Amino acid sequence: MPVTAVYFDGQQARRHEVMLSLDGDVLLLQGDAVERRVSLSALKIPPPLGNTPRLILFADGARCEIADNQGFAAMLPHAAASWLSGMENSWLYAMAALLLTLVLAAVAYLWGLPYAAREVADRLPDYVLVQMDNQFFASLDQTLLKPTALAPDRRQALGERLQGMSLPPGGVRPNRIEFRGSPGLGANAFALPGGSVVVLDQLVDLADNDEEVIAVLAHEMGHVSQRHAMRQMLQASVIGLAMAWYIGDVSSLLAAAPTALLQTRYSRDLERTADAFAADMLRINGIPVSRLADMLRKLEASHRPDATKTEKAELMIDYLSTHPNTEERIKSLRGR
Amino acid sequence: MTDRQYQQFHFTGRGGEYFRIWIVNVCLSIVTLGIYSAWAKVRRNQYFYRHTLVAGASFDYHGDPKVILKGRAIAFLMFAAYSVVSQFNPAAGVAIFALIMLAMPWLLVRSLRFRLHNTSYRALRFAFHGETGQAYVNLLLWPLLSFLTLGLLWPMAQQRIARYTRDNSAYGDVSFRFEVGVGEYYRVYLMAILIVIANFAAALSVAILLADSGLMPAGVERTALIGAIAGLGMYVGIFVFVYPYVAARMQNLVWNNTSLADHRFVANVKASGLLVIMLGNLLLIVFTLGFYKPFADIRLARYRIEHLNLLAYDSLDQFVAGMQSRTSAAGEEMADMFDFDVAL
Ligand SMILES: [Zn+2]
Numbered sequence: 001m002p003v004t005a006v007y008f009d010g011q012q013a014r015r016h017e018v019m020l021s022l023d024g025d026v027l028l029l030q031g032d033a034v035e036r037r038v039s040l041s042a043l044k045i046p047p048p049l050g051n052t053p054r055l056i057l058f059a060d061g062a063r064c065e066i067a068d069n070q071g072f073a074a075m076l077p078h079a080a081a082s083w084l085s086g087m088e089n090s091w092l093y094a095m096a097a098l099l100l101t102l103v104l105a106a107v108a109y110l111w112g113l114p115y116a117a118r119e120v121a122d123r124l125p126d127y128v129l130v131q132m133d134n135q136f137f138a139s140l141d142q143t144l145l146k147p148t149a150l151a152p153d154r155r156q157a158l159g160e161r162l163q164g165m166s167l168p169p170g171g172v173r174p175n176r177i178e179f180r181g182s183p184g185l186g187a188n189a190f191a192l193p194g195g196s197v198v199v200l201d202q203l204v205d206l207a208d209n210d211e212e213v214i215a216v217l218a219h220e221m222g223h224v225s226q227r228h229a230m231r232q233m234l235q236a237s238v239i240g241l242a243m244a245w246y247i248g249d250v251s252s253l254l255a256a257a258p259t260a261l262l263q264t265r266y267s268r269d270l271e272r273t274a275d276a277f278a279a280d281m282l283r284i285n286g287i288p289v290s291r292l293a294d295m296l297r298k299l300e301a302s303h304r305p306d307a308t309k310t311e312k313a314e315l316m317i318d319y320l321s322t323h324p325n326t327e328e329r330i331k332s333l334r335g336r
Numbered sequence: 337m338t339d340r341q342y343q344q345f346h347f348t349g350r351g352g353e354y355f356r357i358w359i360v361n362v363c364l365s366i367v368t369l370g371i372y373s374a375w376a377k378v379r380r381n382q383y384f385y386r387h388t389l390v391a392g393a394s395f396d397y398h399g400d401p402k403v404i405l406k407g408r409a410i411a412f413l414m415f416a417a418y419s420v421v422s423q424f425n426p427a428a429g430v431a432i433f434a435l436i437m438l439a440m441p442w443l444l445v446r447s448l449r450f451r452l453h454n455t456s457y458r459a460l461r462f463a464f465h466g467e468t469g470q471a472y473v474n475l476l477l478w479p480l481l482s483f484l485t486l487g488l489l490w491p492m493a494q495q496r497i498a499r500y501t502r503d504n505s506a507y508g509d510v511s512f513r514f515e516v517g518v519g520e521y522y523r524v525y526l527m528a529i530l531i532v533i534a535n536f537a538a539a540l541s542v543a544i545l546l547a548d549s550g551l552m553p554a555g556v557e558r559t560a561l562i563g564a565i566a567g568l569g570m571y572v573g574i575f576v577f578v579y580p581y582v583a584a585r586m587q588n589l590v591w592n593n594t595s596l597a598d599h600r601f602v603a604n605v606k607a608s609g610l611l612v613i614m615l616g617n618l619l620l621i622v623f624t625l626g627f628y629k630p631f632a633d634i635r636l637a638r639y640r641i642e643h644l645n646l647l648a649y650d651s652l653d654q655f656v657a658g659m660q661s662r663t664s665a666a667g668e669e670m671a672d673m674f675d676f677d678v679a680l
Pocket of ligand 1: 219223
């Protein structure tokens, strides 16, 4: 069965209409002003790609384009498909690929990414962490945070008390503990990715005694010891990059929204770990674990009225106070 | 003149067909930890090029996946280094970014060279012969000047960019020619500014009407309310009217003034058509969590390609192969990674 094709010699743009036929292992090409006989082994015949024209590539740069895909496949059955084009042509494989892609993406997101983030965070040298927090303080002090209104001796007393406490195994002291005011964020405390802890004035005001402040700081030290903030930040940047790459062609504006949704708060597990660390640390130092539970309750009460206002700040702070599972955490602390 | 004939560009790709190719290749890229993505890129380009036909022949893409993989690895390492450094030390990140911006024209020249040298039509390759020095003038200096003049010179810069890329592109041994004055560019933007002004007036009147209608919650300051509604109106208006208008007019302007030997091009993209497609694509991509992307790519490509015509003078047979030079993919992959692009 001869097949119609168009032929280009690779030297000139002239279009030759030709007929293709087979003579044993030799391809015969005949048409207006051209006639070629070429052994099949000297030709390159790329596998099909969707419904695009089939091609025959000659060693000298000439080429044939064949619109009649079926006729061509009938003439040269062994060049009809490759494993790849077979998969690309089948809805079954496409759905399997879709499913596998979703599963792999979920696995990478749920396990791969947290694992990699922990491995990287654990290996970061201290000077990088210190440097980073300096940058964070520089920008936070210009935007969200104001100088503290707390009396210097109160701050010193809190700092010294914390310094004198012993740590549970694996515990790490924060690089810096800084006191700041922030009308926008309310009563809160949070750990920065580099391992510094920021305590807001309103939190100290909210506490009935130093032990309650210490309890919250112990919880933050739990985050610091395991570099939770750093892990969270690494994960968020990888997701941000992936999103920007994936959506990039459509609009970079769009990329920002899903990233914000995915990074959000510390996971429940991380909060539980930090709570457990705090409970250990309080017990070792003879402070009742209930101090943290009391404080959680107060923090939650203080944040409820303006929950929407704090949502803006939620991207960077510890959600300690606005965490949805406060009740559950309090219960588990009471049990310790 | 009697020998001139319209040859419409055709695009024969289909959404469902491309979706299967896309998802299989995405999956393979993930399974191979990104290595296969170079092969996937070649396959994607080949799919789009081979489905683009004019005057009884299709285009083709010849990029070598191994070369692209090497370029991709270099670009990825640079980008990773940049992201990590800027995460930990924003000042150093800014410095690196400035360096990359400085290298941008150099990268773009390499990118254009790679892309065009690997594009063929009727078994003849395209080529890009632009010099790097000229690229710095046209792709960096002019945009910089337009930035310093608060955009006043932006139409001028756009004309220089288009002239530089077109005049230095060739099919076979014949160069493309781009001939249009800056005036045409300013005319498009003048019209765009008029649309912006009309849009502003409309948004403001609607805002005032709404603010006085009593439908709005009490207790909100009137000026703030008007400002917010008018601002939203402007944002929507620019996306819906101004952006498609400028995009459509620019594509037409550039193609209608491009010639290749005695052959000319005629583009008749419409702002309304572009708007419908872009808006539809955006919404569907969002609602399908991105899985509409391959269909969206096909729709946009079909619209752009099918609104382009070749006004052929006599036949296309006289073109002969031109000189080919060596190219590498690093420039293209870097430019891709940092999202630089020159529209062709
Ligand atoms: Zn916490």
